[in-house]
Amino acid sequence: MTKLDIIQRTAEFVQEKLKNAEAGHDWWHIQRVWKNTKLILETEEADALVCELTALLHDIADSKFHDGDEHIGPRIAGEFLLDNGLDSDRIAHVQQIIYNMSYKASLGQVDFHSKELEIVQDADRLDAIGAIGIARAFHYGGFKNREIYNPDIPPQQQLSKEVYKNATTPTMNHFYEKLLLLRDKMNTNKAKQIAEHRHRFMESFLQQFYGEWNGEM
Numbered sequence: 001m002t003k004l005d006i007i008q009r010t011a012e013f014v015q016e017k018l019k020n021a022e023a024g025h026d027w028w029h030i031q032r033v034w035k036n037t038k039l040i041l042e043t044e045e046a047d048a049l050v051c052e053l054t055a056l057l058h059d060i061a062d063s064k065f066h067d068g069d070e071h072i073g074p075r076i077a078g079e080f081l082l083d084n085g086l087d088s089d090r091i092a093h094v095q096q097i098i099y100n101m102s103y104k105a106s107l108g109q110v111d112f113h114s115k116e117l118e119i120v121q122d123a124d125r126l127d128a129i130g131a132i133g134i135a136r137a138f139h140y141g142g143f144k145n146r147e148i149y150n151p152d153i154p155p156q157q158q159l160s161k162e163v164y165k166n167a168t169t170p171t172m173n174h175f176y177e178k179l180l181l182l183r184d185k186m187n188t189n190k191a192k193q194i195a196e197h198r199h200r201f202m203e204s205f206l207q208q209f210y211g212e213w214n215g216e217m
């Protein structure tokens with residue numbers, strides 16, 4: 001099978017698998033991350049096949065929706081790639097990246113690094129900021145039936161981790177807890193450039209939001 005064939009097959013597999021996925025993690029998210037990955041690859045030296053396959057497979061089974069099992073995603077990805085004849089080094093690499101991009105890894109317990117991981121991580125993070133990031137955040141908040149904003153509930157920094165885990169925080173808090181921090185976490189120059197633009201858009205959204213909240217403008 002050629003590289004193009006395996007990428008095409010993987011795209012079809014993921015599209016089918018995510019048919020009923022929650023809209024923040026559906027096929028369209030995957031397609032955007034895949035596009036971002038290809039854009040970043042234009043200016044980076046890396047194994048493009050590993051990057052593209054990982055972009056396609058990175059949310060195949062989010063642990064959030066599988067009782068916190070961080071191994072199920074890498075396992076499904078690995079089985080699929082083995083069935084489709086990918087070499088074992090690349091399979092292991094794809095699995096490592098998916099595992100290390102997971103929730104646990106986002107808490108800082110990362111023990112694997114590669115250029116390919118940096119690229120796909122950037123591509124995924126870019127989809128969490130800007131106009132699409134805003135749409136995804138409010139979609140996710142709606143899915144969880146969260147408040148849009150509550151001036152009496154401060155962002156996470158001011159609450160203990162344990163309390164926060166059980167609190168229902170409004171979606172606006174997510175900007176301060178994650179979205180506004182992502183610009184400075186980008187690995188590649190291309191993603192840094194794009195993130196700068198999207199970050200500014202979120203800042204202007206927030207300004208407008210508070211203005212309207214206060215009955216101005």
Ligand code: ADP
Pocket residue numbers: 024025059124127128133136137138140141170171174178
């Ligand atoms: P991904 O799997 O794409 O890396 P996540 O699973 O962390 O991202 O989140 C998916 C989407 O839902 C992102 O756009 C993220 O910002 C949003 N999201 C996650 N947690 C929250 C939250 N507590 N409030 C609002 N949006 C959230």
Ligand code: NI
Pocket residue numbers: 029033058059124
């Ligand atoms: Ni993702």
